[in-house]
Amino acid sequence: MLELDHLTKRYGDRLALDDVSFTVGDGRLTGFVGGNGAGKTTTMRIALGVLAADGGTVSIDGSPVTTADRRRFGYMPEERGLYPKMKVLEQTVYLARLHGWTAAAARRNATELLERLGLGERLNDTVESLSLGNQQRAQIAAALVHKPEVLVLDEPFSGLDPMAVDVVQSVLADAAAGGAPVLFSSHQLDVVERICDDLVIIAGGQIRAAGSREALRAEHGTDRWELLTSGDAGWVRSIPGIEVVSFDGGWALFEAETDASRRAVLEEAVSRGDVVSFTREQTTLAQIFKEVVR
Template structure:
């Protein structure tokens, strides 16, 4: 388990992080979301030891995090950091060797990983000759080739097409399934919501919300219901205990003050005509993000 405890960092008079605390659980994918300048990259660099915190501490398994521990980490920075003239396989094997892997094992693991990331046909291409999306996949391979016990990724889905996003999602899910804590930042809230077990929302260097998606919806979300019926659903606007959020002919999204109000609305809909669908609508991460940040 990776934990930050009251970590603070200032650049001159500007606070980048203000008593930041959160946990990345073993075997769990944790999404780290916030706007530009919110403090995500600073927090990640402190975890990796690239920056020193002004105060607070980072622990792994309850123990202070040191340089030896960080050798077991995988890290992908937002900026591209591979050698552009090196070939994809050569670069990936080289990084595995830096982590102590024997040549044959490094090559075997690199080939397997590159194939999994759909770079099998590009292993002899130079990094600079790849498309931006394939460069991003190569960067992810570089972070994973030594089979890290902790994984920290800064914007891993940037520049990826939908098929590549799905591929990378599967790879990251496998890493978490092996028991590794996985922390990644992303501006793509739909991907974070779909992939992550836990979420950390940061703004202005402060943690605004943290926990599982279910817990955050329970704490910050509102319970909404979607009704689609054959006929006009405008009567819902006058139904007791009902607040209509969206409406279009026979379709409506509404909030109910009580279960009794919801049940009464459903019974009224059935009495007025055929109910096509009646489902609970979950609050999205984007809605929670706006609530806690704005």
Template sequence: MLELQNLTKRYGDRLALDRVSFPVGAGRLTGFVGGNGAGKTTTMRIVLGVLAADDGTVSLDGRPITAADRRAFGYMPEERGLYPKMKVLEQTVYLARLHGWSPAAARRNATDLLERLGLGERLGDTVESLSLGNQQRAQIAAALVHRPEVLILDEPFSGLDPMAVETVQSVLADAAAQGAPVLFSSHQLDVVERLCDDLVIIADGRIRAAGPRDALREEYASARWELLTTGDAGWVRDVPGVRVVTFDGGWALFEASDDARRAVLAEAVRRGDIVEFTREHTTLAQIFQEVVR
């Protein structure tokens, strides 16, 4: 497990990070979200040793992180960092070799990974000749080719079409399944919500919410309820204590106190046409808006 504890960073008078603490569990995908300037990239760079924290610690499996540990990390920066004149396969093999892989093993793993990322037909092309989306895939391959023990990615889904997003999701999920802690940032909240096991929300350099995705959904659960019936659900409007938000034939979305909610359920059961009665699904976007405002 990778653990950040009380990371603090100042740039002059500006407090960029204010006692930032959260774990990145082994074998788990942790989504790291926040607005521009919230502190995501600064946090990642401190974990990687690119920046020094003014205070706080980063540990791996309960011990202080070392330079040797970081050499086994995989990192994808938001800014593209590949050599534009090198061919895609040549560069990916080169990066694996830098991590100690044999020529044959590096070529084999690089080829397999690039093919899986949809670059099988572009192995001999230079990086600069690729589209921006394919450059992003190549950058992801560069971070993963040496099978890192910890994986940190800054905006890995930027510039990818929906099919490419699905492909990258699968590759990252496999990396986590091998036991690596995976921390990734993204502005695409729907992608984060779909992919992550754990979620960290940062704003103004402070952690506003952190924990397992489903636990956060429960913690910030909506006070709204959905009723679906085979008949007309218009009667919900007449239940005391209920405020209907949206209504469409047999479906109603409403706000209600606990007593009013129970009254709606009892009436729906009495009528015998109930299909579904659930709390409104709380999205990551809703949680984000709740904790950063």
């Protein structure tokens, strides 16, 4: 488990991080979301030792992170960090070698990883000749090629098309399944919501919410219900304890003051014999994000 405990960081008079604390569990994909300037990159750089915190600690499995521990980390910065004139395979092998891999093992793992990321036909092309999306894939390979025990990725899905997002998601999920804590930031809330196990929301240098998707939905989500009927659902407005949020023909979105009120809607719909569906609205990450950063 990667633990960040009471981190603070100042840039002059600006407090960039204000008592930031959260954990990234072993084998968990943790999405780290926040607006521009919220403190995501600063937090990640402190976790990696690239920046020094003014206060607080970073621990792995309960012990302070050491330089030796960080050699087992994998990091993908948001900025391009590869040598543009090196060939894709050559560079990925080189980075694995820096982590102590033998030449044969480094080449084998780099080739397998690049092929899985869709770069099998570009192994001998220079990085600068790749499209921005393919450069992003190469950057991800650079972070993963040494099979790190902890992964920290800053905007790994930036510039990727939907198919590439699915490929990268699968690669990260496999890393987590192998036991690695995986922390990644992204502005693509729909992607974060789809793939992560846990969420951390930061705004103004402060953690506003953290926990599993289900826990955050239970804590911050609205208790709304959707009814779809084959007839007109206007009668829902007459049920006591019901506030209709939106209504369109046979569809109604409503909030219920009590479970009894909600059951009354369902019972009335069944008695009319025209129920198509009756479901609880799924609160999205975008809705939770807007609520907690307001």
